[in-house]
Amino acid sequence: MPFSPHADFLAATLAAAKTDFPASCTLTQLRMVWHGHGLLELVPHKLAAHADHILISAGIHGNETAPVEVLNTLLGDIIAGRLLLQARLLLVLGHPIALKSGERYIDFDMNRLFAGAHRQHPDAQEALRAAEIERTAALFFSTTPEGARRLHYDLHTAIRGSVFEKFAIVPFLHDKKQNDEQQAWLGGCGIEALLLHSAPAATFSYYTSHHCQADAFTLELGKARPFGENDLSRFAGIEEGLRRLLAAAKPRLAPCPLLFRAKYNLIKHSDAFRLNLDDKVENFTLLPDGMVIAEDGDTRYIAQGGHERILFPNPGVKPGLRAGIVIEPVAA
Ligand SMILES: [Zn+2]
Numbered sequence: 001m002p003f004s005p006h007a008d009f010l011a012a013t014l015a016a017a018k019t020d021f022p023a024s025c026t027l028t029q030l031r032m033v034w035h036g037h038g039l040l041e042l043v044p045h046k047l048a049a050h051a052d053h054i055l056i057s058a059g060i061h062g063n064e065t066a067p068v069e070v071l072n073t074l075l076g077d078i079i080a081g082r083l084l085l086q087a088r089l090l091l092v093l094g095h096p097i098a099l100k101s102g103e104r105y106i107d108f109d110m111n112r113l114f115a116g117a118h119r120q121h122p123d124a125q126e127a128l129r130a131a132e133i134e135r136t137a138a139l140f141f142s143t144t145p146e147g148a149r150r151l152h153y154d155l156h157t158a159i160r161g162s163v164f165e166k167f168a169i170v171p172f173l174h175d176k177k178q179n180d181e182q183q184a185w186l187g188g189c190g191i192e193a194l195l196l197h198s199a200p201a202a203t204f205s206y207y208t209s210h211h212c213q214a215d216a217f218t219l220e221l222g223k224a225r226p227f228g229e230n231d232l233s234r235f236a237g238i239e240e241g242l243r244r245l246l247a248a249a250k251p252r253l254a255p256c257p258l259l260f261r262a263k264y265n266l267i268k269h270s271d272a273f274r275l276n277l278d279d280k281v282e283n284f285t286l287l288p289d290g291m292v293i294a295e296d297g298d299t300r301y302i303a304q305g306g307h308e309r310i311l312f313p314n315p316g317v318k319p320g321l322r323a324g325i326v327i328e329p330v331a332a
Pocket of ligand 1: 061157
């Protein structure tokens, strides 16, 4: 069945085959352009010269459904005229197939396949999709005029609990400066902690930060649950922040969240890798000084100073991949 612009974007994306989408359609206030399955650009007919150019993505991991619902609500309000879009907007539903089956991924974690890493895994279906999303993002930002803001928020939820429930990851910036205004905006959305990455990564936000010169963030917004089981009131902060941003309304700003920096990755080199943390350990848990965090054959990872914390521990990854990040506070 052909897609109607007034239909539910999420439901239609999950139900549709790739070919069901029109190239574009025109509504009273804006034009909608489909760049592919779950890849939708919205351009207001009257776009101010310095309007923001905003990419919002969700569902890069198929089991992380709440941000997808938030994004779908915002889109429904834009189409119904309840939210007056004053920005150029690209919406990305990352992995429709995994979203449909409720799995994080099918062949390979898609958020390890950006910035060209998809070429190393040509057999994974996520590699094709990551390449398609990269092309779409690059095309979107390639027409952003000089001086306009380029923003990207990649929305996620996590399986494990977290000492700080809502946190943001700033991809490695190379020579770029941290954006204080964006940090205050994130604080206003209820983000409690910010992690500064210290090396390039194959994540979507690193790609748009480095290759599209966007102010890009991976946002971790709470617990991952299946469709229908999300308490969307827990996502009200980010929804309100995005709503104001899209309408070019005055943002809520708050003091900069707590700052951490990635110190080193725990790399799983072999199947002998052992992580000495409880399966249920929360993100941002403090690591006591001297603790052996993990062992892998002759390699031992030892906590130093008592200020380090663990992020994204996952001993189940394939050998060669990151099984966790050791982070430390950035001195104020
Ligand atoms: Zn995720």
